[in-house]
Amino acid sequence: MRSDMKQVFALCDMNSFYASCEQLFNPAFRGRPVVVASNNDGCAVARSPEAKALGIKMGQPIFELREYVEKHGLIVCSSNYALYGDMSHRFMLALAECAPRVMPYSIDEAFLDLTGIDSVVSYLDFGHHVKELVRIWTGLPICVGIAPSPTLAKLANHAAKHYPATRGVVDLTDRDRQRRLMHLTPVEEVWGIGRKLSKRLDALGIKTALDLADSDPKWIRDHFSVVVERTVRELNGIPCHSDLLEVAPAKQQILCSKSFGAPVTDLNSMLAAITAHASRASEKLRRENRDCGYLAAFMSTSRFRTGSHYANQQGITLPFPTSDTREIVRHAVSIARSLWREGYRYNKAGIVLTDFRVPGACQSDFFSQVEDDERNRKLMRTLDKINSIAGKNTIQFGRQIHKNQSWQMRRENLSPAYTTRWADIPVAIS
Numbered sequence: 001m002r003s004d005m006k007q008v009f010a011l012c013d014m015n016s017f018y019a020s021c022e023q024l025f026n027p028a029f030r031g032r033p034v035v036v037a038s039n040n041d042g043c044a045v046a047r048s049p050e051a052k053a054l055g056i057k058m059g060q061p062i063f064e065l066r067e068y069v070e071k072h073g074l075i076v077c078s079s080n081y082a083l084y085g086d087m088s089h090r091f092m093l094a095l096a097e098c099a100p101r102v103m104p105y106s107i108d109e110a111f112l113d114l115t116g117i118d119s120v121v122s123y124l125d126f127g128h129h130v131k132e133l134v135r136i137w138t139g140l141p142i143c144v145g146i147a148p149s150p151t152l153a154k155l156a157n158h159a160a161k162h163y164p165a166t167r168g169v170v171d172l173t174d175r176d177r178q179r180r181l182m183h184l185t186p187v188e189e190v191w192g193i194g195r196k197l198s199k200r201l202d203a204l205g206i207k208t209a210l211d212l213a214d215s216d217p218k219w220i221r222d223h224f225s226v227v228v229e230r231t232v233r234e235l236n237g238i239p240c241h242s243d244l245l246e247v248a249p250a251k252q253q254i255l256c257s258k259s260f261g262a263p264v265t266d267l268n269s270m271l272a273a274i275t276a277h278a279s280r281a282s283e284k285l286r287r288e289n290r291d292c293g294y295l296a297a298f299m300s301t302s303r304f305r306t307g308s309h310y311a312n313q314q315g316i317t318l319p320f321p322t323s324d325t326r327e328i329v330r331h332a333v334s335i336a337r338s339l340w341r342e343g344y345r346y347n348k349a350g351i352v353l354t355d356f357r358v359p360g361a362c363q364s365d366f367f368s369q370v371e372d373d374e375r376n377r378k379l380m381r382t383l384d385k386i387n388s389i390a391g392k393n394t395i396q397f398g399r400q401i402h403k404n405q406s407w408q409m410r411r412e413n414l415s416p417a418y419t420t421r422w423a424d425i426p427v428a429i430s
């Protein structure tokens, strides 16, 4: 890239992603209000435009929605992450077809680097091209916001979603347009500001995005933080987040836990759940290319149910840092046994791994065999490879498979894995 060339970013963001996936594969859902529920069908995590129009809020508990189901034909879907994950992958592939540098930001949004593209095609035409390609490849609707910094691209995308006249694409490379839009945008809606910061800013007379853009960056750094200072620069079209986007910060901790679909009352079911979480956490740890030096396990009953409450957590410093599933499972199970108290109805359990180390950087014990260590790592790599090719849990630990699977998630309205399981492929009826 020439150094005198101004950088330009496009933020491509799916509209109501999970709800759109459900409507895509079930034509009867189209044009009707649809919400997707969180794990265990707890609360709404996605809403179709029709559901938004009914006034259903993000995070609203599902049990509150019965009235909408009866009066307005609201459809409630359990979250189907196999489907959303696969559609997300297809979305990213379509974007990679459009631009050489794609920076995925979440499951349903990614930044493209469009620097220099305007010598070939206008930004607006390019945005519509991306939108159309994604529609053809995935069948899903997106909006595109184009601007000289990621923070402004976020604002542009927000505008594309809210003003139908834009037909889903906003080119915000022009400084006057940026200022006009920022003037209309409450400071709370700026990427990374949020409610708490916006209250403090408001007290200082900074009410709109434009007020923030016109603040002195140095003053902002002294009174807030270097992160807010970066936001001020970004609002002035100076990209500060562009490098951060490509490398997610290294994780400090891995937590695997879930509420049980039905209360767990026997030790074997609890150990099955703990083993599953420990296996999953170890796999994540290896993906980060780290060993962990500390492991904790926890379990609890529900605070919201009648009956006696019990919650406990216990951790240990491992004799040697490791990412070996067998080691982690062994320690997790022994902690779980000591935490277990008979006679309670448990609703949650989980595993936390911390104190990360780079593998091999730590002095190993005098008695341990280096060759054994390499052999064990090889075994774990093979395990990960098989599970990644043949599907997760193809190889799992015996304890994890327990007859009583009540600890698994409750997913009463789960749609089929349309795109990732042969038996679930949709059939067209003519």
Ligand SMILES: [Mg+2]
Residues within 6 Å of the ligand: 013, 014, 015, 016, 017, 108, 109
């Ligand atoms: Mg979205």
